[in-house]
Amino acid sequence: MPEITDRQTERTTLHEVAVLAGVSASTVSLVLAGKAGHRRISEDTRARVKRAAEDLNYAPNLLTRSLRRGRTHILSFFSAFRHREEADLYMESLSSAIEMAGGESGYDILVHCNFNRSPREIYQFLNGGLADGLLIFAPRAKDPLLELLRKSSLPVVILNGRDSNRMFPSVADDVQMGMKLIASRLIETGHRRIAIFAATSDESRDATTRINLLRGYLAAEGINVPDRWVRPAAEDARSVLSDLMSEPDPPTAIYCWHDRLAYGVLASCESLGISIPDQLSVIGYDGLHWPFQTRHVAASVGVNHSCLARAAVKLLDEYINGYDGPLREDVLPVSFSAGTSLGPPSSLQRSNS
Amino acid sequence: MPEITDRQTERTTLHEVAVLAGVSASTVSLVLAGKAGHRRISEDTRARVKRAAEDLNYAPNLLTRSLRRGRTHILSFFSAFRHREEADLYMESLSSAIEMAGGESGYDILVHCNFNRSPREIYQFLNGGLADGLLIFAPRAKDPLLELLRKSSLPVVILNGRDSNRMFPSVADDVQMGMKLIASRLIETGHRRIAIFAATSDESRDATTRINLLRGYLAAEGINVPDRWVRPAAEDARSVLSDLMSEPDPPTAIYCWHDRLAYGVLASCESLGISIPDQLSVIGYDGLHWPFQTRHVAASVGVNHSCLARAAVKLLDEYINGYDGPLREDVLPVSFSAGTSLGPPSSLQRSNS
DNA sequence: GCACGTTGCTCAAACGTTTGAGCAGGCAAA
DNA sequence: TTTGCCTGCTCAAACGTTTGAGCAACGTGC
Numbered sequence: 001m002p003e004i005t006d007r008q009t010e011r012t013t014l015h016e017v018a019v020l021a022g023v024s025a026s027t028v029s030l031v032l033a034g035k036a037g038h039r040r041i042s043e044d045t046r047a048r049v050k051r052a053a054e055d056l057n058y059a060p061n062l063l064t065r066s067l068r069r070g071r072t073h074i075l076s077f078f079s080a081f082r083h084r085e086e087a088d089l090y091m092e093s094l095s096s097a098i099e100m101a102g103g104e105s106g107y108d109i110l111v112h113c114n115f116n117r118s119p120r121e122i123y124q125f126l127n128g129g130l131a132d133g134l135l136i137f138a139p140r141a142k143d144p145l146l147e148l149l150r151k152s153s154l155p156v157v158i159l160n161g162r163d164s165n166r167m168f169p170s171v172a173d174d175v176q177m178g179m180k181l182i183a184s185r186l187i188e189t190g191h192r193r194i195a196i197f198a199a200t201s202d203e204s205r206d207a208t209t210r211i212n213l214l215r216g217y218l219a220a221e222g223i224n225v226p227d228r229w230v231r232p233a234a235e236d237a238r239s240v241l242s243d244l245m246s247e248p249d250p251p252t253a254i255y256c257w258h259d260r261l262a263y264g265v266l267a268s269c270e271s272l273g274i275s276i277p278d279q280l281s282v283i284g285y286d287g288l289h290w291p292f293q294t295r296h297v298a299a300s301v302g303v304n305h306s307c308l309a310r311a312a313v314k315l316l317d318e319y320i321n322g323y324d325g326p327l328r329e330d331v332l333p334v335s336f337s338a339g340t341s342l343g344p345p346s347s348l349q350r351s352n353s
Numbered sequence: 354m355p356e357i358t359d360r361q362t363e364r365t366t367l368h369e370v371a372v373l374a375g376v377s378a379s380t381v382s383l384v385l386a387g388k389a390g391h392r393r394i395s396e397d398t399r400a401r402v403k404r405a406a407e408d409l410n411y412a413p414n415l416l417t418r419s420l421r422r423g424r425t426h427i428l429s430f431f432s433a434f435r436h437r438e439e440a441d442l443y444m445e446s447l448s449s450a451i452e453m454a455g456g457e458s459g460y461d462i463l464v465h466c467n468f469n470r471s472p473r474e475i476y477q478f479l480n481g482g483l484a485d486g487l488l489i490f491a492p493r494a495k496d497p498l499l500e501l502l503r504k505s506s507l508p509v510v511i512l513n514g515r516d517s518n519r520m521f522p523s524v525a526d527d528v529q530m531g532m533k534l535i536a537s538r539l540i541e542t543g544h545r546r547i548a549i550f551a552a553t554s555d556e557s558r559d560a561t562t563r564i565n566l567l568r569g570y571l572a573a574e575g576i577n578v579p580d581r582w583v584r585p586a587a588e589d590a591r592s593v594l595s596d597l598m599s600e601p602d603p604p605t606a607i608y609c610w611h612d613r614l615a616y617g618v619l620a621s622c623e624s625l626g627i628s629i630p631d632q633l634s635v636i637g638y639d640g641l642h643w644p645f646q647t648r649h650v651a652a653s654v655g656v657n658h659s660c661l662a663r664a665a666v667k668l669l670d671e672y673i674n675g676y677d678g679p680l681r682e683d684v685l686p687v688s689f690s691a692g693t694s695l696g697p698p699s700s701l702q703r704s705n706s
Numbered sequence: 707g708c709a710c711g712t713t714g715c716t717c718a719a720a721c722g723t724t725t726g727a728g729c730a731g732g733c734a735a736a
Numbered sequence: 737t738t739t740g741c742c743t744g745c746t747c748a749a750a751c752g753t754t755t756g757a758g759c760a761a762c763g764t765g766c
Contacts, residue, residue, distance in 0.1 A: 040712090062481030099448075110462070
């Protein structure tokens with residue numbers, strides 16, 4: 001006869017409620033959890049049971065309930081990009097949005113933050129039956145974790161990413177649209193000499209995609225971005241800037257991989273005495289915004305996090321509920337968010353005034 | 354014979370692994386989950402079982418495992434203050450910190466975000482056995498949820514708050530120290546006319562405590578804060594400011610309930626043409642900081658969120674593991690974070706230069 | 707008086723693990 | 737040969753629910 005070594009002894013169970021109400025456990029279950037009206041229980045019994053449950057402060061054990069029902073109403077959220085070193089406004093905001101969106105759809109969110117585990121260990125946890133589905137943020141296209149998940153039956157939706165085999169549904173912002181928007185805004189504003197502060201290649205799903213898109217759209221308008229003006233984010237922003245701006249014909253605008261980088265660039269400009277946006281316009285990506293006034297607001301492009309989160313949760317919910325049609329790869333439109341960091345280049349201003 | 358109506362049919366179970374390895378389920382369990390060395394399994398069998406588990410991509414069902422073991426290694430995090438309307442940097446940062454801290458201690462965090470439920474429903478969820486313990490953020494002192502939780506055996510730690518009956522352990526920043534620090538900084542900097550932008554009384558645990566503390570510390574130095582200079586945050590910042598500043602002898606500094614409010618005040622000052630910090634110094638609370646340069650950085654006082662989160666998780670962990678000593682009400686020291694919004698009043702400047 | 711339907715409950719199996727107890731076989735000491 | 741102790745496995749109960757099937761009691765229609 002196994003013995004419970006732990007606490008937990010004190011939780012009220014269905015049986016105790018049953019005893020107090022003078023009925024069987026089945027009846028209690030039918031009253032408290034049965035689909036309304038499906039089973040016929042007399043009003044009298046129903047009341048007695050409810051009374052007893054309340055008196056005992058009964059809270060059904062969700063582990064066992066889920067075990068029987070095959071549903072936990074929990075979604076796992078996993079991001080490979082959560083670092084503890086620095087506050088990441090983007091991730092914080094997104095995960096918060098997911099928690100909200102989950103709540104709206106009746107799911108609670110289980111945030112998995114245990115780093116330093118092998119993909120296999122992470123897989124075992126994620127596929128452990130605790131969650132009905134998994135939201136996974138921006139995994140690398142060939143992430144070994146995805147390989148393991150492919151063989152499982154766990155519903156997975158990838159957020160801002162895509163696996164190389166196109167096995168999983170995904171929700172992402174429309175990168176094409178975003179880059180097109182950035183290109184056209186830059187051109188409209190009068191910029192022809194444009195630099196790019198790119199991501200390091202391991203940082204994201206489409207480290208090169210965005211760059212190529214942007215260069216393509218610019219090229220279509222006759223604007224060429226020289227290779228030396230495409231700098232990886234791994235480099236120090238300050239030195240890149242002083243480097244670029246010391247050229248005889250320096251760029252008048254720079255696109256930054258994401259807003260965090262853009263704000264880093266803005267800070268460097270400040271300390272280097274580069275005036276924004278006259279000497280250099282800065283445009284970012286993500287559409288991050290927060291309630292405080294910054295010296296400069298980075299112009300940017302992005303999708304609202306609540307929308308993204310809601311779309312992801314909704315899609316995952318459909319898969320959980322048995323959606324079995326063609327693979328869904330939803331793409332959400334982005335919008336341009338104006339900022340003080342984008343303006344006509346000083347050459348243009350001169351000719352205008 | 355009950356029937357499973359759901360998906361979930363495809364998950365590999367212990368039995369299937371056992372069959373493939375040619376042993377009993379018990380043996381598989383002993384190999385994969387048994388306390389190391391406690392049971393004697395031959396190396397040969399051990400290897401066969403591991404092989405089989407890997408081949409089948411076996412992931413143990415954590416619902417059942419937890420059911421047996423009486424531990425889930427999950428902590429619930431519940432905050433009554435999560436609103437979906439606006440991004441709340443404080444909450445986002447704190448919950449992120451908790452998720453990290455949980456991960457460090459081997460816990461995953463279950464974020465409960467389902468609003469519009471009654472205390473009883475929330476209680477039932479939280480005490481449903483999914484989590485080993487509960488972290489609850491800043492509940493009101495007489496929150497009915499706390500009343501329900503008191504009767505349960507679920508370990509609870511209150512973060513930044515305290516129940517009126519002093520039943521639950523808590524972790525919070527040292528408010529006394531914080532207010533003392535603010536008072537002394539204001540005085541050191543030369544301020545004698547000080548206004549207070551307070552919380553609305555239902556917003557927080559100690560809506561009045563902080564105010565009284567601050568007034569007390571100031572009074573000890575002979576500085577009196579008139580009642581008309583203590584304004585609730587419910588009022589519009591702009592009108593409060595123009596009101597205060599139009600007095601013949603206006604305040605030279607204002608303490609704001611939290612940093613978010615402080616930044617609101619800073620923005621209003623901007624639009625009202627009140628110069629910071631010459632005309633008005635602004636000091637907040639929370640020590641919020643983020644990687645971007647704002648026009649003004651609010652001087653503030655607060656505790657590092659990672660420290661707070663770690664302390665809370667650690668304390669909860671101790672309670673989960675059976676700590677049974679005197680009630681723990683941990684208080685963490687706060688530190689002053691300098692900002693551009695605090696400086697000597699213009700009168701003083703004049704006399705100094 | 708019998709077949710049959712309805713009402714209102716209970717029985718017991720099942721979900722997938724963990725783990726104390728049990729057991730077969732080998733071996734050594736008495 | 738008996739006793740006792742290892743070693744290396746298996747048995748079966750238990751965790752707390754849910755739910756199809758079963759069943760007693762009571763009409764109701766023929």
